[in-house]
Amino acid sequence: xxxTKRLPLIEKILTETLISSQDELLRKLKSKGISxxxxxxxxxxxxxxxxxxxxxxxxxxxxxxxxNASPAERETKLHIISVISxxxxxxxxxxxxxxxxxxxxxxxxxxxAGRKEIAGTIAGDDTILVIPHDxxxxxxxxxxxxxxLPGLHEKLKKS
Amino acid sequence: xxxTKRLPLIEKILTETLISSQDELLRKLKSKGISxxxxxxxxxxxxxxxxxxxxxxxxxxxxxxxxNASPAERETKLHIISVISxxxxxxxxxxxxxxxxxxxxxxxxxxxAGRKEIAGTIAGDDTILVIPHDxxxxxxxxxxxxxxLPGLHEKLKKS
DNA sequence: TTGTCTTTTGCATATTTATGCATTTTTTTT
DNA sequence: AAAAAAAATGCATAAATATGCAAAAGACAA
Numbered sequence: 001x002x003x004t005k006r007l008p009l010i011e012k013i014l015t016e017t018l019i020s021s022q023d024e025l026l027r028k029l030k031s032k033g034i035s036x037x038x039x040x041x042x043x044x045x046x047x048x049x050x051x052x053x054x055x056x057x058x059x060x061x062x063x064x065x066x067x068n069a070s071p072a073e074r075e076t077k078l079h080i081i082s083v084i085s086x087x088x089x090x091x092x093x094x095x096x097x098x099x100x101x102x103x104x105x106x107x108x109x110x111x112x113a114g115r116k117e118i119a120g121t122i123a124g125d126d127t128i129l130v131i132p133h134d135x136x137x138x139x140x141x142x143x144x145x146x147x148x149l150p151g152l153h154e155k156l157k158k159s
Numbered sequence: 160x161x162x163t164k165r166l167p168l169i170e171k172i173l174t175e176t177l178i179s180s181q182d183e184l185l186r187k188l189k190s191k192g193i194s195x196x197x198x199x200x201x202x203x204x205x206x207x208x209x210x211x212x213x214x215x216x217x218x219x220x221x222x223x224x225x226x227n228a229s230p231a232e233r234e235t236k237l238h239i240i241s242v243i244s245x246x247x248x249x250x251x252x253x254x255x256x257x258x259x260x261x262x263x264x265x266x267x268x269x270x271x272a273g274r275k276e277i278a279g280t281i282a283g284d285d286t287i288l289v290i291p292h293d294x295x296x297x298x299x300x301x302x303x304x305x306x307x308l309p310g311l312h313e314k315l316k317k318s
Numbered sequence: 319t320t321g322t323c324t325t326t327t328g329c330a331t332a333t334t335t336a337t338g339c340a341t342t343t344t345t346t347t348t
Numbered sequence: 349a350a351a352a353a354a355a356a357t358g359c360a361t362a363a364a365t366a367t368g369c370a371a372a373a374g375a376c377a378a
Binding site for chain 1: 204205206207208209210211212213215216217219222224275
Binding site: 001021022023038039041042043045046052138139 | 363364365366367373374375
């Protein structure tokens with residue numbers, strides 16, 4: 001399944017390059033070894049929350065919401081990612097492990113992302129319990145976290 | 160020419176209502192007495208810098224850049240508008256009059272809008288000189304200012 | 319493993335959005 | 349005021365994007 005590779009790559013491309021159509025993105029992806037159809041991209045972009053904004057000179061560009069985020073916010077995100085040591089699943093819930101003392105800041109960050117997939121979080125000292133809403137699948141939670149904190153899924157401990 | 164009424168109305172509608180397609184916006188406009196075609200709307204939205212963003216539940220919505228702006232920023236805009244007493248044209252340039260002492264803050268605001276139509280501004284105590292780039296028509300400058308500070312054109316002193 | 323259920327994906331196509339061109343309206347110049 | 353230039357707009361259509369449906373791939377439980 002390509003999606004777990006594709007989404008992060010799309011995010012990366014969008015931050016590094018000026019993309020103005022899905023076909024253009026499609027070609028960029030292919031040149032990096034990932035190929036799919038425009039239909040799939042359309043769905044990916046929606047899932048990633050990517051918006052299409054006028055570029056001010058007659059064209060359009062695709063833009064990650066982050067672009068509008070302040071440098072401080074981007075900083076925070078990187079910090080949060082660096083502080084997470086692993087993810088494990090148990091009882092249909094998700095446990096995010098951080099280095100000691102960082103759980104509550106991380107939980108706060110996740111809460112504030114405002115994703116409707118997540119009902120809430122409970123943080124100890126180095127562990128966060130992420131509670132998904134009813135009807136949200138494990139897969140949806142993963143994708144959701146991947147959107148909030150790209151690259152996170154690589155820290156998933158398989159059971 | 161409807162455009163001077165249409166653009167501000169579009170902005171108003173977008174801040175008040177959730178719009179998810181140009182046709183929907185078209186109908187809303189018609190219900191408020193302004194009618195045009197989808198083609199015109201497409202051009203308007205581009206000019207206003209309106210972007211189309213995933214709404215997080217499978218659909219899309221049109222969003223003014225402002226939506227992403229902080230409340231403080233919106234506050235500032237309202238304040239700036241309230242402080243402008245009039246606009247006059249002279250020698251192909253634009254003079255914006257403010258209440259005394261407010262010119263430089265206003266000029267700063269205009270500069271920071273980052274519009275390419277405007278080369279720069281010079282502020283005194285209660286007057287700002289707005290200098291458009293070569294090749295930018297009076298009309299373009301007006302529209303540009305209308306985008307930065309909606310409602311402004313009503314303060315234009317006819318010559 | 320086998321069958322069941324969920325997710326991902328492509329294909330074909332519907333829907334939506336953008337645009338070239340011609341026309342009308344507005345602005346600017348003479 | 350008349351002529352010339354620029355801008356706005358609609359129409360028809362091109363281009364881009366989204367989506368229903370079916371097939372394939374993967375996850376999961378028994």
